[in-house]
Amino acid sequence: MAQAPLRVGLLGYGIAGRVFHAPLVAATPGLRLDAIVTANPERREQARQEHPDARLLDDADQLWRAADTLDLVVVATPNRQHAPMARAALAAGLPVVVDKPLAPTAAESRALVDEAARRGVPLTVFQNRRWDGDFLTVRRLVEAGELGRVSRFESRFERWRPAIKPGWRESAAPGEAGGALFDLGAHLVDQAVQLFGPVERVYAEVDRRRPGAEVDDDAFVALTHARGVRSHLWMSAVTPQLGPRMRVLGDRAGYTTYGLDVQEAALRDGGRPDKPGWGEVPPEGYGQLGADGDLRPVPTEPGRYQDFYAQVAAALRDGTPMPVDPRDAVATVTLIELAHRSAAEGVVLPVPPLA
Numbered sequence: 001m002a003q004a005p006l007r008v009g010l011l012g013y014g015i016a017g018r019v020f021h022a023p024l025v026a027a028t029p030g031l032r033l034d035a036i037v038t039a040n041p042e043r044r045e046q047a048r049q050e051h052p053d054a055r056l057l058d059d060a061d062q063l064w065r066a067a068d069t070l071d072l073v074v075v076a077t078p079n080r081q082h083a084p085m086a087r088a089a090l091a092a093g094l095p096v097v098v099d100k101p102l103a104p105t106a107a108e109s110r111a112l113v114d115e116a117a118r119r120g121v122p123l124t125v126f127q128n129r130r131w132d133g134d135f136l137t138v139r140r141l142v143e144a145g146e147l148g149r150v151s152r153f154e155s156r157f158e159r160w161r162p163a164i165k166p167g168w169r170e171s172a173a174p175g176e177a178g179g180a181l182f183d184l185g186a187h188l189v190d191q192a193v194q195l196f197g198p199v200e201r202v203y204a205e206v207d208r209r210r211p212g213a214e215v216d217d218d219a220f221v222a223l224t225h226a227r228g229v230r231s232h233l234w235m236s237a238v239t240p241q242l243g244p245r246m247r248v249l250g251d252r253a254g255y256t257t258y259g260l261d262v263q264e265a266a267l268r269d270g271g272r273p274d275k276p277g278w279g280e281v282p283p284e285g286y287g288q289l290g291a292d293g294d295l296r297p298v299p300t301e302p303g304r305y306q307d308f309y310a311q312v313a314a315a316l317r318d319g320t321p322m323p324v325d326p327r328d329a330v331a332t333v334t335l336i337e338l339a340h341r342s343a344a345e346g347v348v349l350p351v352p353p354l355a
Contacts, residue, residue, distance in 0.1 A: 148252025257287030279303030
């Protein structure tokens, strides 16, 4: 007999919940979006139209009271609520997916990971950019030795948003974990570590460029990896001309690609990963491999955000590993904290051993 789908409760129906988590859960075989928690009337109506079979709940307490009707909880709330909502899910015995960052501080992140281990309840973090097509392409080229020995990795998430948008992401309250370094840097740092391993030293420049900005909107982070690679990472809301999305330099060749992965825009437009052509980049969007004077386009790997929740479902069914080890999220927040401190003190900082 076919197994019943795993029932998923979603906390939050803002950009993260509505654009990313809800459609990805709904498109994953073996999962069912069973409940959505949001008190916002407009978002409730959106949820009702987009996921008519899901229960709509006003607050998290209603979800915890119905914990025995669920198999998984997804935390897609503002950053300040990630840690308390994840702790509540763990206390209810429910496996939990937490949107990045896991928590506003490394200490809180580490405490969550320890609590999940103590309770024996699965915990993972939504680092969806590990399934970006450009990242998958770079990883393939690096692992195949196409670039030779890599010396430098450049990666950018740049935007042109000269006007400040209202909302918690622009709030200076420490618990909000707002600003470009937490918002975009959580992806860039995670990708760099996934590609080139542990980091020994951190240097950063973090600024508030827009008038009235309360949090960083422009940042540069340099990571020195133990294997010798230097990752140079830019994240900005004040870039009127965008640089390459990624540039990787090795002693045999380089690889440069422009433009963001296509999956986020597709999700915003109502696309779903169970449709043909998902995540594919047309030839005119391919990156270039080689050295100047001898460059060739390289097909971009199709993006695969759907793999995240497919692996979550497999982990809960079969006991395989969750798609993202939550200890990786602790490392990411640790590096972000060091970057903020480096910028404030104007120094290069060593990375302490991670427990």
